[in-house]
Structure formats: C-alpha cells, structure tokens
Amino acid sequence: MDPFYDTIIIAEKPGVAKAFAYSLSNPGRPKIISINRITLYSFKYKNKKILSFGVSGHILNFDFQKKYNNWKNTDPRTLFFIDPIQIVRKGSWKYYDTLRKLSQKTNHVILALDADVEGESIAFEVMNIMKKYNPNIKFDRAWFSAITKEDILNAVDNLTKPNPNLANKAFARMIVDLTIGAAFTRILTLMIEKRSNVLPRGKFISYGPCQTPVLYLVVKRALEREKFKKKKYYSLNAKLTNGIKIFNAVYYKEKIESFEEANSILNRIKNTSKATVIKADYTTRNILPPEPLNTIELERRCSRFLNIRPQETLNIAENLYQDGLISYPRTETTKYPKTINLIKIAKKFIDYQDIGPFVRKIISTKISPRQGSEDDKAHPPIYPLKNLPKDKIIQKYGRKGWNIYNLVVRHFIATLSKPAVIEKQKIIAKIKNEKFIIEGLKIIEEGFYTVYPYDKPSENILPYLLPNDTLEVIEIKIIEKETKPPPYLSESQLLKLMKKYGIGTDATMQDHIQTNIKRKYFVVDKKRCIPTPLGKILTTSLYETVPEIVEPEVRGKMERKLQKIAEGIVEPNEVIQEIKREFLEYYDRLRENEEELSKKLIKALITVYSNEYEKRVSRRYQNYKDKQRKRR
C-alpha cells in the first residue's frame, strides 16, 4: 500500500527532523524509514499521519550557464551583465529526488527550516522543487527559536507563511558573491597567465568579499610591524624588602628617554637604604564567569588556550555534536533560553573529573547563570549533553577532541558558577623623592576559576602595608629596554575583527582564513597570521587602485544594502544591479592598472611558487631533450 501523508515536515538537518518527530509523536514513538539513504521519521500527531526529514542545508546553488564557464573564451566583464542560474548542488541529488518522490505523497508541507534568511531561502528551494511535481501542495512555515519540545509544539500550533523577502536576500547575496568573486578572480588570474606561466596548473589568484578583507587585516598588521622603528628607553628597578619578602618595584615613569636622565636619578638615590610607603591600595574586584559559548568564542578559546586551529575546532566539534556529546556547534547565541533545564544538564557532571564536588555544590544552591546578549533565534549556546570518561573520548576523538570536549564542559559549569574575587594590590614607595610602584594580585575567592583554570590570573601576593611603613632597599639598577613592534595578528584577534566588521558568519569565518592559507596569501605559525610576499603584494597593489574592494568594511556595506531586501523596502533585482554596477566600476579601474599590477603579482608569485616553477621548467626542458633524442 502506498502511504499518503497528511503532512510532511522538512527541516534543515537530520537532528531537527528527529526532534520534531520525537516532540510531536503521540501515541507511540516515530518509525524510521529510509529513502535514497536518507533517514525519515514517520509518526502520528493529533491523529494525522506525518513524515519528517532533514535536507542538509542548501539543495540548490547558483552558477553561470555552461558557455560562460570557459575562462579563456569569456571576457570576465560580461559576468556583470548576465544572470546566474540555479543548479542542483553536487551531492544534493538524493534530496532533490526524495522531494520529487514525496511531492506525490502529500498535499501539505511544513517548512521547518532554521529561523534565519538562509533557512528561508532553503524553504523556497524546497517549495520550488516540490511545486514542480505537485502544484497542489499547501506550504506552511514553522518558525522556532530553540529545538526543544516546548518551542516545537508552539511553532507547529502557530504556523506562518514563508517570507519571500528573507529568501530573496539570501539569493541576492549568492548572486552578487558569485558574480563579483568570479569576475575578479578570473581577471586577476588571466592577467597573470597572459604574461607568465608562473602559476601552476589549477592555481589561481582569487578575490572574494570576505576572504580579501580578511587578508587585508593580516597584511595591515604585518606592515605596521615592518614599519615599526625600535627605540631604546630606560627604566629603574628597585629590589625592596620588608624583611620577609622581596618585592620588585619599578620607577613610576614607565619610560625614561635617555641614559643620562636615568643615571642622574640613580645617582640621587643610590646611597639611600630606606624606602617609605606613601600609598597602599588594595581593591577587590569581581571577575564574572565567561558568557555562554558560541561558535566564534569556542574557536577563539580553543586557539588561545589549547592551540587548536579554528577549522580543526569546528571539525571536531561537529563530530562531538554528531555523536550527541555536545549541542549544535554553529551558533551565535550567548544566552541560555528559558526552556533549557540547566540544573538537569549540570547533574550529569556530578562525577566529572576533579570538579564533581563543585558541581554538586552548584546544583544544591540557587543558580543564576551568566548570560550574554546575543541570540540568533535558532540555536542555543554550545553546552555538553553527555558525560563520558576521558579515555573513551581520547580513544574516539583524540587528545584534541578531549581537550575541546573538556573545555565545553568546564565552560558550561563555569557559566553557572559564582564570580571570582581578586584583589588588585598597588603600593607606592618613595626612595628619597623618587616614586616606585609595586603591583600584586591576590585571588580572594576562586569562584568559577575552580573549574575553569584556562585564563586564571597568576597570583603575586603582597603584604598589607600602611603609609609611612619603611622598606629596606636591597638594590637599584638601570634597565635598558627597547620598544617592541606590534606582533602579527593572532588568529583569535583576527576572528574578533571579522566579527566586528561583519565578515563571514559563525560557520564560515574559519573557512575564510583557510581560503587565504590555501591560496598561499598567509600562513598561521604559533597562533599568528603571517602574510607571504604574494599576500602582501596582492593586498597593497589592490589597495592602491581599488581600496573599496579590500577594506574590511566591504562586506558590511554590502550586507546593509542586501538587508533592505529582507525588510521589503527594495526589490531584490534593484539591489543586485546596484551592487553589480558599483563593482563593475572597480573592475574597470583595476583593468586600467593591469600592466603594473600584473608585473608586481608575477614578481611575488615567483617567490611563492618558485619551487614548482623551476620544477616545471626543468620538466619541460627534459621533455624537449627527450624528443630531440628520439629524432636522432
């Protein structure tokens, strides 16, 4: 018998489809069936026969018609004047085919995609595919802000209609990104290939409205570093003691310009044996626990605390999520939803590592979790779901997997913990008339640091002194110092800047870093981003002619224009044309400077690809000689 479903629910990922099935199924549990190796859930809800399953993100993508995809025969400029077409993504045919089959088996579909513009655009992809095979289907939208039973029931009881404005914003973004990226990547690559064969087969010079501003941020810092001129300066250090402990005191002026000045101060005080305390400040300060974890913070902390690269962090987190150890790892949210039972989750960790007793104490008191302010309305912050022993986790996910899992668990417990209390200690002592400063730090209450030692400050406890107390001077000396250039940008700082400028999304930020590495524009060494000569030349020479396409603000400006589509203020095509016109102007300006630009790029390319270049030349020479030999 061919089953007919009253309703088919389509989610963005299998996990959500499963949550819908288990939240709604009544009576009984959902039955699992399989089409094209996709898992689907069949169940009853309010006496209706329902089927749910997840497509994995987008099913369709934009591309140019085939005839425009030959780089050599197509002037990249023409890409600004044609409309890309939607195609089925590689690997998405099984979802396409499943939608086609199922469109014959229902007249009602609930679009349960994520509550954001990408989710809405996937909803329209689903609708357009299914309508083609069954024009009678009625479509509703389930809009839910957390994947909990309560939210799911609420969404299903309050269905809305899909919003084309949101979807069109996402489609417009896809179109302009493809057009701009392809046009600039092709022209940059072709201008090199026309003049040189330094680019190995399959390599190209790319441009993208996310990747290039990321490179700019890295190069900008490297140039500041290169331009930096070191300067010598002097400081005075004094060793003082109260008879019990020895303290390091530094001269109150951080920098003394000349040795002579430092020396004259030293001469004035060097025979003094006593220092007098003139001020002693002990101020306590609360340090709040960290905010609930979102993707970018997970990546930044794993980079800083664990020295794991963002891309690997997200990969491992995805695996931990797939196996049900942690919640969904791609989220902007830093605020626990009201529907989440924090105590229940914490209870799972009452025997975790060495922090069990601490966790027991937390759940026996009234907790008020630390809350952030970001909410993507689709996913909760990242938190642990299961307590598994260390050796099991290491066995399956490696040491890095354990370290990341352990961070997620401890971070979660930390957000439920009390603030730490520290005491900042500052003593000012006078040697004759010269002021010296001693600084100390004492941890009064460990608070969340008990479970979260990663950025716990180190203690340096000073005794409690009072004004007019006397200290012995052990020695005073002049220290010669040098001003330091700014360090290369760390990956953690880079992520923070990307967020500040709105470059990329939680799920893609690490991709944009990775693209630059793949293109040999920069490398990451010891957590720091160091540009290659190619990356530097590409950025600086593009910046000289078309700063507008390199500046970190590019993406944000584009985003604001696209946002008007979502708000229904401007027609999508109007925005698409406006952005295309703007970038066409930049494109033309770039071409005017093609000669100079390509010369510079070729020079830099040789440094990056010299090995490969030489190998290729020698291989060709070898071929030539082989042929000659055969002829003889």
Added chain:
DNA sequence: GCAAGGTC
C-alpha cells in the same frame, strides 16, 4: 579553475 552560505 571563481564566492559565500548552508551542512556532513
């Protein structure tokens, strides 16, 4: 052979 965005 292009981009950036979903997700695996």
